[in-house]
Amino acid sequence: MDQLVHYSLAFPPHEQRPDLLxxxxxxxxxxxxxxxxxxxxxxxxxxxxxxxxxxxxEHDVMVHQQGGYEERxxxxxxxxxxxxxxxxLLHKFLNFRELSAVGAAQILxxxxxxxxxxxxxxxxxxxxxxxxxxxxxxxxxRSPHGVDRSFIxxxxxxxxxxxxxxAAIPPFNLGVVxxxxxxxxxxxGIEPRFVDYAWRLKTGVLPFPSTNWWIxxxxxxxxxxxxxxGVRTADFHPGDxxxxxxxARSDPRSAGWILCHYYSQNMGRIDAWLEAERAAAx
Numbered sequence: 109m110d111q112l113v114h115y116s117l118a119f120p121p122h123e124q125r126p127d128l129l130x131x132x133x134x135x136x137x138x139x140x141x142x143x144x145x146x147x148x149x150x151x152x153x154x155x156x157x158x159x160x161x162x163x164x165x166e167h168d169v170m171v172h173q174q175g176g177y178e179e180r181x182x183x184x185x186x187x188x189x190x191x192x193x194x195x196x197l198l199h200k201f202l203n204f205r206e207l208s209a210v211g212a213a214q215i216l217x218x219x220x221x222x223x224x225x226x227x228x229x230x231x232x233x234x235x236x237x238x239x240x241x242x243x244x245x246x247x248x249x250r251s252p253h254g255v256d257r258s259f260i261x262x263x264x265x266x267x268x269x270x271x272x273x274x275a276a277i278p279p280f281n282l283g284v285v286x287x288x289x290x291x292x293x294x295x296x297g298i299e300p301r302f303v304d305y306a307w308r309l310k311t312g313v314l315p316f317p318s319t320n321w322w323i324x325x326x327x328x329x330x331x332x333x334x335x336x337x338g339v340r341t342a343d344f345h346p347g348d349x350x351x352x353x354x355x356a357r358s359d360p361r362s363a364g365w366i367l368c369h370y371y372s373q374n375m376g377r378i379d380a381w382l383e384a385e386r387a388a389a390x
Contacts, residue, residue, distance in 0.1 A: 265331075
């Protein structure tokens, strides 16, 4: 296959997540409205709920069972996995080893809180140059919404990278990430380093360059990615990939984006926004 869309989910035992299922359904439904053929894979940690199995069947999604989230953490970081077991987001970037075997030329990582407005193939074609392409992190020095050093302390981040012998990677958001040129094969080799960075940041061995612990996975990935020799990064244009509340400032009938990562906190707002789009089209 040339192109692949990747999702990853982790379901703790006996925990129901109707919000995640709603988000995944909206993402897959809008993806398939604009492209019915592109391969889509879901990497699943934990048991398969019946509702999820139905969604995957409806939208032609290949499912890769990855076992338990805690078991994967323990295999990669035997000394520190327990400190990370209550942080639910690292699984998204523990699938590179399996992805190395699929033979794709480009892989788009999407969180569940995404919706599509055009053919995803346009995104693949438009951003095939750099190894890693994503939106700039909110409130980083590249953000059009202003800089906030409490949210992301870039000088400290650069110091952490240098101390570990890594290149400083410009902070980017992990909600929508395009990987090109087989860079995931190199990332498969640094999965233990990624989890180790997360552990050392979580336990205070390394200073955490943010007041927001929910971006632990982002900081760990930026630092780990800096160990890939010669890796090249680039930003999606906001006109192609919207993020956070940017969608709310546009008419849903003419937004113009290919994809929007709306952030889970905006789930109610995006539902109302999409309903306005559907009503206008009726």
